[in-house]
Amino acid sequence: MHNLNRRQFLQYSSAVGAAIGTGGFAGIANAQEVLKMGVVYVSPIAEIGWTKQHSLAVDAVKAELGDKVEITVIDNIFMPQDAERVFRELAASGNRLIFGTSFSHGTPLQKVAPRFPKVAFEHCSGIVHLPNLGTFEAKYYEGCYVAGAAGAHMSKTGKIGFIGGFPIPDIVGPANALLLGAQSVNPDITCNALFLNSWFDPGKEKEAANTLVSQGCDVICSMTDTATGVQVAGEKGAWSIGYASDMSKFGSGKQLTAFTLDWSSDYLRAAKGVLEGNWKPEVRWDGLAAGVVKMAPYNEAIPADVIAKLKQLEADIGSGKVHPYAGELKDQDGNVKVPAGAVLADADIRGMNWFVKGMIGKLS
Amino acid sequence: MDLFLAIFTGTIVAATPLIFAALGELVVEKSGVLNLGIEGMMLMGAAFAFWAVISGLPMPVAIVIGALAGAAASLLFGVLALTFLTNQYAAGLALAIFGSGVSAFLGRNFGSTPIDALKPVHIPLLSDIPVLGPMLFRFDPLVYLAIVMFAVISWFLYRTKGGLVLRTIGESPETAHAIGYPVIKIRYMAVLFGGLMAGLAGAYLSVAYTPLWVENMTAGKGWIALALVVFATWRPLRVLLGAWLFGGMTILQLQGQALGLAVPSELLSALPYLATIVVLVIISRNRQILALHFPASLAKPFRPAS
Numbered sequence: 131m132h133n134l135n136r137r138q139f140l141q142y143s144s145a146v147g148a149a150i151g152t153g154g155f156a157g158i159a160n161a162q163e164v165l166k167m168g169v170v171y172v173s174p175i176a177e178i179g180w181t182k183q184h185s186l187a188v189d190a191v192k193a194e195l196g197d198k199v200e201i202t203v204i205d206n207i208f209m210p211q212d213a214e215r216v217f218r219e220l221a222a223s224g225n226r227l228i229f230g231t232s233f234s235h236g237t238p239l240q241k242v243a244p245r246f247p248k249v250a251f252e253h254c255s256g257i258v259h260l261p262n263l264g265t266f267e268a269k270y271y272e273g274c275y276v277a278g279a280a281g282a283h284m285s286k287t288g289k290i291g292f293i294g295g296f297p298i299p300d301i302v303g304p305a306n307a308l309l310l311g312a313q314s315v316n317p318d319i320t321c322n323a324l325f326l327n328s329w330f331d332p333g334k335e336k337e338a339a340n341t342l343v344s345q346g347c348d349v350i351c352s353m354t355d356t357a358t359g360v361q362v363a364g365e366k367g368a369w370s371i372g373y374a375s376d377m378s379k380f381g382s383g384k385q386l387t388a389f390t391l392d393w394s395s396d397y398l399r400a401a402k403g404v405l406e407g408n409w410k411p412e413v414r415w416d417g418l419a420a421g422v423v424k425m426a427p428y429n430e431a432i433p434a435d436v437i438a439k440l441k442q443l444e445a446d447i448g449s450g451k452v453h454p455y456a457g458e459l460k461d462q463d464g465n466v467k468v469p470a471g472a473v474l475a476d477a478d479i480r481g482m483n484w485f486v487k488g489m490i491g492k493l494s
Numbered sequence: 495m496d497l498f499l500a501i502f503t504g505t506i507v508a509a510t511p512l513i514f515a516a517l518g519e520l521v522v523e524k525s526g527v528l529n530l531g532i533e534g535m536m537l538m539g540a541a542f543a544f545w546a547v548i549s550g551l552p553m554p555v556a557i558v559i560g561a562l563a564g565a566a567a568s569l570l571f572g573v574l575a576l577t578f579l580t581n582q583y584a585a586g587l588a589l590a591i592f593g594s595g596v597s598a599f600l601g602r603n604f605g606s607t608p609i610d611a612l613k614p615v616h617i618p619l620l621s622d623i624p625v626l627g628p629m630l631f632r633f634d635p636l637v638y639l640a641i642v643m644f645a646v647i648s649w650f651l652y653r654t655k656g657g658l659v660l661r662t663i664g665e666s667p668e669t670a671h672a673i674g675y676p677v678i679k680i681r682y683m684a685v686l687f688g689g690l691m692a693g694l695a696g697a698y699l700s701v702a703y704t705p706l707w708v709e710n711m712t713a714g715k716g717w718i719a720l721a722l723v724v725f726a727t728w729r730p731l732r733v734l735l736g737a738w739l740f741g742g743m744t745i746l747q748l749q750g751q752a753l754g755l756a757v758p759s760e761l762l763s764a765l766p767y768l769a770t771i772v773v774l775v776i777i778s779r780n781r782q783i784l785a786l787h788f789p790a791s792l793a794k795p796f797r798p799a800s
Contacts, residue, residue: 174598174709177607291752297759322752327763331713332704334744337508341748344500358704361608380608380706490754 164200165227165405167191168220170213171205172232173330178375179355181205183391184231184254190394191401199401207235214238221246227404229397230254233300239263250409252400254393255300257480259411266396269417270300270373271307271479272447273389274351275454276418276425277371278311279443280386281349282319283436284369285312290321291342291368293335293352293359297325297493301353303482307454308351308371309489311443322347323491332358343368349386360385369429376426387440388426395420415476419448455479460487501745502629506637509741511536511695511703513640515719516726516733517647518691523723524651525684526664526791530586531571532692533716534593539564539696541597544707547609557612557636557697564693565686567593572685576678579795590716598709611705612636636698643691648730660684664789667796677796692716725774728787732774740770 169188171181191199202225207213213235220228221242230239230253243251243263256265281290290312294301309321322345324338339350339362351371352359357380363370364382372378372388396414403409416422425444428437446452455474459467462485468474474482485493515532522529543560547553567589574585612634615621620631651657660680663670667677695715700707718740726732743766751759778784 174602176708322754324748324751325759325763327760328713330708330710332706332708332711333508333511333699333713333715334748336704337504337745338748338752340500340504341745341752344497344504345749345752356704356708357608357706361704361706365611491751492754492756492758 165195165198165401166200166202166223166225167227167229167401167404168202168204168217168225169229170207170216170220170231170235171203172208172234173355174206178357178377180374180391181231183374184229184393187393187397191397194398195401195405198405208232210234210238214241217242217251218245221249226250227252227400227409229400230256250400250404250411252396254396259413262411264400264411264413266393266412266414266416266422268391268393268422269415270304270353270389270423271454272417273423273425274304274307275311275314275447276440276443277351277387277389278308278313279315280428280432280436280440281308281351281369281371282312282315283440284386284432285316285319285349287346287348288316288319289345289347289349290319291339291345291347291350292321292323293338293342293350293354294323294325295329295354296327297483299480299482301325302485302493303479304353306482306486306489309486310454310459313488320488320490323485323489325491326354330355332356335359336362339363340366357381372426378426378429383431384429385426386429386432390424390426392421392424395422417447418444419450461485462487462489497749499628501742501749503633504745505738505742506633507703507741508744509737510637510640511698511715512719512722512737512740513644513734514695514698515692515716516722516737517640517643517730518688518695519719519723520726520728520730520733521647521651521660521691522684522688523728523792524664524789525660525681526667526789526794526796527575527681527685528582528586528793529568529571529575529589529685529688530583530720531567531589531593531716532688532695532719533712533714534590534597535564535567535689535692536696536699536712536716537593537597537710538567539693540700540711541600541696541707542693543697544609544700545600545604547701548604548607553612553701556701557694560697560700561690561693564691564696565689567596568685568689568692571689572682575795576681576685579797582793582795594710601707601709604707607707609701609705612702634702636694636702639694644730644734651730661789664791667791671796671798677798681796692719695719722770722774725771725778727774727778727784728789732777736770736774739773740766743769 173181175181175185204216207216227250233255236256239253240258243260251263253265255267292305305323312319326334335358339359343366349369350363353373357377360370360372360377360381364384369384369386370381372385374391376388378385453473457468457472458470461467539560542563543556546556546559571585571589574580575582614632614634617631621627663677671677722736726736747762747765751762
């Protein structure tokens with residue numbers, strides 16, 4: 131039994147503080163022990179889509195680390211109030227690394243993380259960082275840009291259609307990139323953008339794809355969590371661009387490509403970090419270069435020389451030679467937002483709430 | 495012209511699942527029973543029909559299986575609400591949640607397998623008429639079935655003795671019981687019919703409308719169907735018009751968005767709901783007529799005094 135007076139207590143705590151300060155998260159790590167890791171999915175694991183890609187990353191961790199990790203997966207947690215309870219339970223039951231996989235998991239993670247300072251938290255698509263809460267996100271716009279270029283090569287009508295969930299920067303930005311990529315091939319091409327104002331409504335998504343086709347769009351990119359957009363485009367004889375997973379089996383052979391998400395590197399890095407005791411909260415935002423964004427195999431209908439160009443474009447974006455949001459960028463009304471020679475700052479990319487010139491649609 | 499055609503045919507197709515589900519619920523409510531579980535029954539129908547298709551069963555069989563799955567789910571509600579006289583609101587909500595859970599469980603095994611959708615009919619001569627052909631005669635068979643069901647239900651409710659008995663039970667089960675009608679049995683039949691129709695609506699979604707399976711793919715259509723019955727003041731023609739109006743506004747707002755109308759998309763997305771409610775409330779504002787069509791014993795449990 132230690133009886134600490136105030137002075138001793140202060141000494142203790144400063145010593146502990148110094149230890150944490152120098153040792154980083156060494157206190158968390160214990161190389162001999164099995165790493166208990168918890169992952170919370172926002173939706174059920176379907177055959178395709180957002181959560182499927184996360185489950186593939188979890189599989190990659192299992193494959194590489196084997197017995198060293200023990201993974202608990204909890205799926206279909208969308209509402210923040212449910213998520214908070216789940217995160218707290220995971221942290222209290224000895225998990226030392228916990229993943230949240232949806233923007234809606236942000237607030238609960240910010241609440242729970244400070245209560246469990248020895249647990250490492252990772253938040254996919256998060257924006258707030260804490261001493262034990264890191265975030266990771268993909269540069270969707272890089273894949274979108276390449277997909278847009280592919281679309282422009284194949285479009286006959288010069289009109290692309292885009293379907294998104296809500297008009298938020300995470301969706302508006304990629305929509306812009308899609309058009310900019312297309313304009314890099316055909317400067318006159320335009321893009322009609324539709325927002326469902328719902329994260330999940332296959333029926334409405336079908337109607338949206340139908341609408342875009344009826345207005346003359348012959349390439350449809352659907353940045354939603356089902357294959358409906360790809361499916362309807364295929365039925366109607368329009369090209370399609372998939373998101374998150376390769377959706378070619380739904381596209382009647384009309385999926386041009388898909389910008390897929392591979393989070394394996396993020397999950398592995400965090401798991402190894404905690405195992406080795408050098409985990410730090412990071413802000414990771416990777417794209418084609420790191421392989422977090424990957425292009426699905428190109429449709430065979432695309433001429434070989436075009437595919438070669440697209441692959442070159444992937445490489446150039448990866449190396450930084452081409453930046454999807456390089457100036458000169460104008461908004462819908464023709465105001466210059468990024469002058470020639472400059473690129474859009476990262477913070478502005480993540481907060482993009484305006485359409486580039488050539489987008490047809492209205493943001494509030 | 496192409497645009498008009500797209501809007502017109504899109505409306506008819508989008509309204510079809512709503513017509514099935516809402517007409518089924520109309521019959522249930524006309525018998526004095528409120529089944530809030532449409533969403534659950536639709537999901538059961540969708541999951542079972544999809545399962546039947548990927549198991550290699552022919553399309554018509556799959557659709558029947560979907561409808562039967564909806565009916566089986568409604569039987570659960572019937573037992574709770576009609577035999578055990580539990581609160582109908584609670585039993586209906588339980589069915590909605592139950593159906594969503596069971597369908598999700600079932601759906602785990604077939605993931606997002608692509609299937610061949612129900613094909614549109616090709617009626618010789620009719621389908622080839624210029625303008626009218628593509629407008630009216632190139633839908634899949636279930637679209638026509640929905641219209642036929644509307645005609646049959648309207649005829650049954652208002653032109654047959656069976657319909658009169660059903661409506662009487664909805665007004666005053668005591669009276670019907672006193673003159674010797676088996677109230678509980680008839681209510682069971684109405685509930686089963688409602689389940690059949692909701693199952694059909696679900697099957698339509700998973701094998702024809704968006705031919706794939708995703709959890710909770712009804713995305714609230716069951717609740718919209720429920721609201722349609724109320725706003726249509728329990729009259730079949732208004733249910734039909736309401737479903738078309740809702741479907742039409744959904745398509746129109748998307749067309750408007752894609753054309754770049756200077757209206758925020760959030761507001762346009764709310765339009766189908768607003769328009770449907772406003773129109774149906776306006777045409778149903780006569781309180782006397784409203785009282786005439788409202789089943790007076792709705793959601794009140796009935797125990798035959800024997």
